Amino acid sequence: MPITRIAIPERRFNAWQSKISEALQQSLESCFSVPANDCFQLFDRYGETDRVFDKHYLSGDESGRSEDLLVFQITAGRPRNIEQKQALYAALVERLHKSIGINPQDVMIVVTYTEPEDWSFGGGKVFQVADIPK
Template identity: 45%
Template sequence: MPLTRITLGQAYSEASLQQISALLHQTLVAEFAVPVDDCFQLFEVLPAHQRIFDRHYLSKGRSEAFMLFRITAGRPRTRQQKQRFYQQLCAALQATLGVDPDDVMVIIQFNSSEDWSFSGGRMLAEVTS
């Protein structure tokens, strides 16, 4: 049940956004055991003046291709799952779109099923119990 907000610059085409979406979802399915039909993503495409980031903080260097993935997920994942996810996402983006891994930042936050309502005001914890 992850929800991902992807923030990036205006240089990406509509086709690139679709590829990013597909690669992200494939990686979540493979590495986080997310169901195939569980896909919730929001893209935020911002002009350069609204994307302020340090080009070298804990990185070899970020370019205008910098993208940020903020993932909110229910069930916690192991350290190994998170590491594989980071690596596989970067590898897929690089192989498919030529995105430098130093331009990919990921932040994952976990919460419980009580923190989700997918529709109708029903708490997920009540729907799945």
Template identity: 30%
Template structure:
């Protein structure tokens, strides 16, 4: 936890996807102070015609390297989120060649009762976590 979903335009190699996921996970661990094995990532690849992400009038140019990261998480401090946004774009550019204009991030917050990691239990409430 958090749960990250990555939406990409199809055509990336397995190595590119692995590098993307590893890079973002390092930032999640650092910015959100989660354990190393707290890793939940799902990748969806889309045909170009099925993936439209504009810029809300901000003048941001997109390419076929666009990555949309949707995060579902327990509440996080604003400073941690701002650090996450900055570090993800820096690291994706450095390690994956994805420019900051091709990274869109959205965080949705939920609570302890909204998570079950398996076995029919709400581990944040039961005290397992």
């Protein structure tokens, strides 16, 4: 039951949004055991002066990051092990590189976890694990 916020440059939104959405969902399903209908994504569009980031901090190579930087903030309801996280990171970056041509250094991913009672999917009710469709 992850929910993901995706920070995207405004100028790239129309061309990239659907491809990013598809790549993210496919990666979550294949690497994080997320069901197909469990899709909650929020795209935050930013203008050129709305983001401040270091182009070289832990970027992985000399070229660093560009203004195309995408930041994925994934909040999940149950923890995954390091192998699942690494698989997700690699799969998402690969899918994005193939579908939109983004430089892998321009993809940042942050995963955090919550407890089931931290979620309400509607109706003002606390989420119960028993509520997950079989």
